[in-house]
Amino acid sequence: xxxxxxxxxxxxxxxxxxxxxxxxxxxxxxxxxxxxxxxxxxxxxxxxxxxxxxxxxxxxxxxxxxxxxxxxxxxxxxxxxxxxxxxxxxxxxxxxxxxxxxxxxxxxxxxxxxxxxxxxxxxxxxxxxxxxxxxxxxxxxxxxxxxxxxxxxxxxxxxxxxxxxxxxxxxxxxxxxxxxxxxxxxxxxxxxxxxxxxxxxxxxxxxxxxxxxxxxxxxxxxxxxxxxxxxxxxxxxxxxxxxxxxxxxxxxxxxxxxxxx
Amino acid sequence: xxxxxxxxxxxxxxxxxxxxxxxxxxxxxxxxxxxxxxxxxxxxxxxxxxxxxxxxxxxxxxxxxxxxxxxxxxxxxxxxxxxxxxxxxxxxxxxxxxxxxxxxxxxxxxxxxxxxxxxxxxxxxxxxxxxxxxxxxxxxxxxxxxxxxxxxxxxxxxxxxxxxxxxxxxxxxxxxxxxxxxxxxxxxxxxxxxxxxxxxxxxxxxxxxxxxxxxxxxxxxxxxxxxxxxxxxxxxxxxxxxxxxxxxxxxxxxxxxx
Numbered sequence: 001x002x003x004x005x006x007x008x009x010x011x012x013x014x015x016x017x018x019x020x021x022x023x024x025x026x027x028x029x030x031x032x033x034x035x036x037x038x039x040x041x042x043x044x045x046x047x048x049x050x051x052x053x054x055x056x057x058x059x060x061x062x063x064x065x066x067x068x069x070x071x072x073x074x075x076x077x078x079x080x081x082x083x084x085x086x087x088x089x090x091x092x093x094x095x096x097x098x099x100x101x102x103x104x105x106x107x108x109x110x111x112x113x114x115x116x117x118x119x120x121x122x123x124x125x126x127x128x129x130x131x132x133x134x135x136x137x138x139x140x141x142x143x144x145x146x147x148x149x150x151x152x153x154x155x156x157x158x159x160x161x162x163x164x165x166x167x168x169x170x171x172x173x174x175x176x177x178x179x180x181x182x183x184x185x186x187x188x189x190x191x192x193x194x195x196x197x198x199x200x201x202x203x204x205x206x207x208x209x210x211x212x213x214x215x216x217x218x219x220x221x222x223x224x225x226x227x228x229x230x231x232x233x234x235x236x237x238x239x240x241x242x243x244x245x246x247x248x249x250x251x252x253x254x255x256x257x258x259x260x261x
Numbered sequence: 262x263x264x265x266x267x268x269x270x271x272x273x274x275x276x277x278x279x280x281x282x283x284x285x286x287x288x289x290x291x292x293x294x295x296x297x298x299x300x301x302x303x304x305x306x307x308x309x310x311x312x313x314x315x316x317x318x319x320x321x322x323x324x325x326x327x328x329x330x331x332x333x334x335x336x337x338x339x340x341x342x343x344x345x346x347x348x349x350x351x352x353x354x355x356x357x358x359x360x361x362x363x364x365x366x367x368x369x370x371x372x373x374x375x376x377x378x379x380x381x382x383x384x385x386x387x388x389x390x391x392x393x394x395x396x397x398x399x400x401x402x403x404x405x406x407x408x409x410x411x412x413x414x415x416x417x418x419x420x421x422x423x424x425x426x427x428x429x430x431x432x433x434x435x436x437x438x439x440x441x442x443x444x445x446x447x448x449x450x451x452x453x454x455x456x457x458x459x460x461x462x463x464x465x466x467x468x469x470x471x472x473x474x475x476x477x478x479x480x481x482x483x484x485x486x487x488x489x490x491x492x493x494x495x496x497x498x499x500x501x502x503x504x505x506x507x508x509x510x511x512x513x514x515x516x517x518x519x
Contacts, residue, residue: 003505007505010465010501011464011467011468011472011474011475012501012502013505015474015475015498016498016502082474082476085473086432086434086473086474086476088473089365089366089367089432089433089434089472090364090365090366090432090433090473091366092364093364094333094361095280096332096359096361097333098333098429098480099333099334099338100333100334100429100480100481100484101479102431102478102483103478103479106476106477106478106479107431107478109476211477214477215476215477218477218494218495219477219498220498220499221496221497221498221499221501221502222495222499223491223492223495
């Protein structure tokens, strides 16, 4: 056991932990953006609320979710430990700022990561904590006629305070009663400052992953002439452009919709 | 050429240093940076001032003695050269040049611009060698080596251990130097027996010396006078994780059936 302790206390071991947790968080982003695209479905939150209900009531997802929270904490703690030791390695700085050519994002990973940590705390407090532990969300009832596939939406008042969800079928009509997270999202994204914070945070995601994704492969030692361009391409286009743009589009679209209401 | 120099002056490791401004007058653009400092030092000596102390030896870019962090760049603004190969025509007449020593906890300033870089020697001594018994001279091409391996090993072997990578790195990390030494030996057949013990010993020594941790910014690669690449760091990481996580360090005990 002490051998592993020594390995992960070395400079390279700590970097390995940063790389592995970072890549795990990257894969989570793909799932998260995919599921949340349901927000763009114009069905008064039926698909999105059902999806949120599924995520919170399917046990394997719960296990992965707690691994995810652990990965966020470990990534942040090790970043702090490494940054402190990096500062100690140069107690007296230079009078002339270093002009060596290095990308802006690679030199500001700590700043970008701090913005992201603040964002994650606010984001989880507003949606995750409210959904799971704060009993302030209302419920929606979706009645779908299975013959015509038409859905009627209405508010639902639970009969007992600990009501979670229910799915039943009555005479060819499917009744789905779930927590209305969609309404919470609509109200949160109707505030301009909140939308602005989200867009800034997604900018931070973009620049953090522009360096972070390819950097993880370098740390793992997986550098090969044939695969390097593919890693750079995926890191740049998928993780630094497409995913942050899709995420940022969600609050922006909801804000524009809230203006016309 | 007439120049203004802002030079870091520090009596010894224990005392604090400060910048002192000097005039460098009548400098030929064909002089090297170190020759310019020689001229300044001559005038200082004539005035009975203490000359500026800086490291130098071969003055042809192969020994790794000269250092100097010039205007925000280790070895000055030009690519792939050492300070001794930097010519004054790189600068313009009347320019102010700021000269600082390498800044790293592991490279304490000894005097003025000279730092103690023996941390690099200790990393090298921890495993940067091949243990071999001497004997008759083997035939030159006895062991075939693929050209791509030989080329990579030679590229890594060009590292002169000047410390510009540490000076350029925002984390004062020595991973480019350490990885070049590990890769040079780890690629070649003669380096194989000690390959996985070497990488562990050298990384452990590097950590002990108090260098920072690489964040893959690539500043070291850009400033290296010998153009050592980040690929060396990837090679070191790969060998290190392989050694620590997957390789057996001892033979299995003989526990077979009776």
